[in-house]
Amino acid sequence: MSQNTIQPIQQQPGGNPPPPQQYEPAPVSQPIGMQPMGGQQPVSGQPQGFMEKPAGTAGCPPGLEYLTLIDQLLVHQQVEMLEVITGFETKNKYQIKNSMGQQIYFAQEESSCCERQCCGPQRGFIMHITDNSGKEVITCTREFKCCAGCCWCACCDCGAMTLKVEANGEFCGMVRQTCSKWSPRYQILDAQDQTIFDIQGPCCVCDGPCCPMDQEFMLLSSNTGDEVGKISKQYTGFVKEAFSTADNFGVNFPMDLDVKMKAVMIGAVFLIDFMFFEEKDNGGEG
Numbered sequence: 001m002s003q004n005t006i007q008p009i010q011q012q013p014g015g016n017p018p019p020p021q022q023y024e025p026a027p028v029s030q031p032i033g034m035q036p037m038g039g040q041q042p043v044s045g046q047p048q049g050f051m052e053k054p055a056g057t058a059g060c061p062p063g064l065e066y067l068t069l070i071d072q073l074l075v076h077q078q079v080e081m082l083e084v085i086t087g088f089e090t091k092n093k094y095q096i097k098n099s100m101g102q103q104i105y106f107a108q109e110e111s112s113c114c115e116r117q118c119c120g121p122q123r124g125f126i127m128h129i130t131d132n133s134g135k136e137v138i139t140c141t142r143e144f145k146c147c148a149g150c151c152w153c154a155c156c157d158c159g160a161m162t163l164k165v166e167a168n169g170e171f172c173g174m175v176r177q178t179c180s181k182w183s184p185r186y187q188i189l190d191a192q193d194q195t196i197f198d199i200q201g202p203c204c205v206c207d208g209p210c211c212p213m214d215q216e217f218m219l220l221s222s223n224t225g226d227e228v229g230k231i232s233k234q235y236t237g238f239v240k241e242a243f244s245t246a247d248n249f250g251v252n253f254p255m256d257l258d259v260k261m262k263a264v265m266i267g268a269v270f271l272i273d274f275m276f277f278e279e280k281d282n283g284g285e286g
Contacts, residue, residue, distance in 0.1 A: 049101070049102060049103060050102055050103050050132045051066060051097075051098050051100075051102040051103065051104050051132070053065060053066065053131070053132070054066065054068060054069055060259055061137075061167040061168050061170055061172075061259070061260070062137065062168055063131050063135065063137025063138070063167065063168060064137065064138075064167055064259040064260070064262075064263060065259075066098075066104045066105070066131070067259040067262040067263065068259055070098055070099075070104070070255075070262070071252065071253060071254065071255040071257075072098070072099040072250070072251065072252050073096060073097065073098065073099075073104075073250070073251040073266065074096070074097045074098075074099070074101070074248065074249070074250055074251075075094050075095075075096050075097075075107075075248070075249040075250075075251065075266070075269050076094060076095045076096075076097065076248050076249075077092060077093070077094050077247045077248070077273070078093045078094065078095065090116075091108060091109040091110070091111060091116070092107075092108075092109040092273075092278075093106070093107065093108050093109070094106070094107040094108075094270075095107075096129070096266065103132060104131070104132070105129045105130060105131055105132075105137070105138070105266075106129070106130050106132075107127050107128065107129045107130075107270070108127070108128050108130075109125050109126070109127055109128075110125060110126040110127075110128060111123055111124065111125040111126070112124075115144060119144065120278060121274045121275060121276075121278035122144065122145065123144055123274075124142055124143045124144030124145075125141075125142055125274070126139060126140070126141050127139070127140040127141075127267070127270050129266070137167060137168060138165065138166070138167050138263050138266065138267075139165070139166045139167075140163055140164070140165050140266075140267040140270055141163065141164045141166075142161065142162065142163045142164075142270075142271065142274070143162075145161060160176060160177040160178070160179075161176075161177040161271060161275060162174055162175065162176045162177065163175045163267050163268070163270065163271040164267075165263050165264045165266075165267040167260060167263055170260075171191050172190075172191060172260035172261070172263050172264055173188065173189050173190045173191055173196075173260060173261060173264040174189050174264065174267075175187070175188060175189075175199075175264060175267055175268045175271050176189060177271075177275075178198075182203055183200060183201050183202060183203045184199075184200075184201035184205065184217070184272075184275070184276070185198065185199065185200055185201070186198070186199040186217075186268065186271070186272075187199070187222075188219075188261065188264055188265065188268065189264075190258075190260070190261065190264075191260070195222045196222060196261055197219050197220060197221065197222055197228070197229075197261075198219075198220045198221075198222055198225075199217050199218065199219055199220070199231070199268060199272075200217065200218050200220060201215075201216075201217040201218075201272075201276075202215055202216060202217075205276045214232050214233060214234050215232065215233040215276075216230050216231070216232050216233075217230060217231040217232070217233075217272060218230050219231065219252070219253060219265075228253070228254055229251070229252040229253040229254065229265075230250075230251075230252050231249060231250070231251050231252075231265075231268060231269055231272060232249060232250040232251075233247060233248070233249055233272070233273075233276075233277060234247075234248040234249065234250055247273055247277050249269050249272075249273065251265060251266070251269060253265050
């Protein structure tokens with residue numbers, strides 16, 4: 001970012017200094033493929049690159065205030081050089097940003113080293129999501145299930161992958177895989193186990209440099225079947241796809257959606273990432 005150079009004040013003949021010159025901060029760059037939300041402008045009370053915490057609202061769990069102003073998110077997985085060089089599966093880490101590229105949350109996986117190396121994407125994990133102050137505000141939990149996750153296996157509870165989401169210890173809802181013949185399908189459920197949304201993935205989910213396109217998982221209203229948002233795994237380019245397993249996701253959902261359901265949507269990103277875009281085994285193909 002370019003910096004303004006402040007010139008020394010020159011004295012005028014009358015002896016009074018000229019009025020101070022006004023300086024405006026340079027605009028924050030926007031991530032590719034994400035458009036700014038209507039009316040949102042860069043904030044000045046927070047270090048550049050971080051979103052300022054909005055005022056709390058009634059019924060909003062602490063830490064989810066950020067989500068009241070958001071209908072788009074970018075989830076960016078960090079590249080781990082140890083994993084790139086050696087193939088040793090490390091804990092996943094993600095930056096969660098708004099549409100202006102300002103960080104809102106940081107997510108870090110907690111899992112067994114043995115499961116990471118031997119079970120790959122089927123491993124159980126806890127995803128700890130912290131705000132910009134380092135306080136954990138969202139927790140996503142997926143239990144380990146052996147030989148589960150395929151479309152046909154999801155027809156029974158023991159074969160369906162699920163992920164539970166909590167905010168400061170309060171249960172928000174869950175993401176549950178559902179039975180389908182071919183394309184991946186999920187349900188977004190609230191704390192009362194009521195289906196709020198259905199997620200329908202593409203018929204053929206592919207990853208890596210041989211699949212130069214975005215992979216879209218459509219968010220559908222459970223009542224009408226209308227499309228109300230989506231989760232997109234974004235193609236990051238041939239070189240990065242070939243030499244790294246780090247993924248980028250874009251998330252869209254209704255602005256007026258309950259913040260607890262928005263937190264569950266973040267959890268859906270992690271479940272989809274692990275099931276379809278995580279390495280199948282240590283050093284194997286993604």
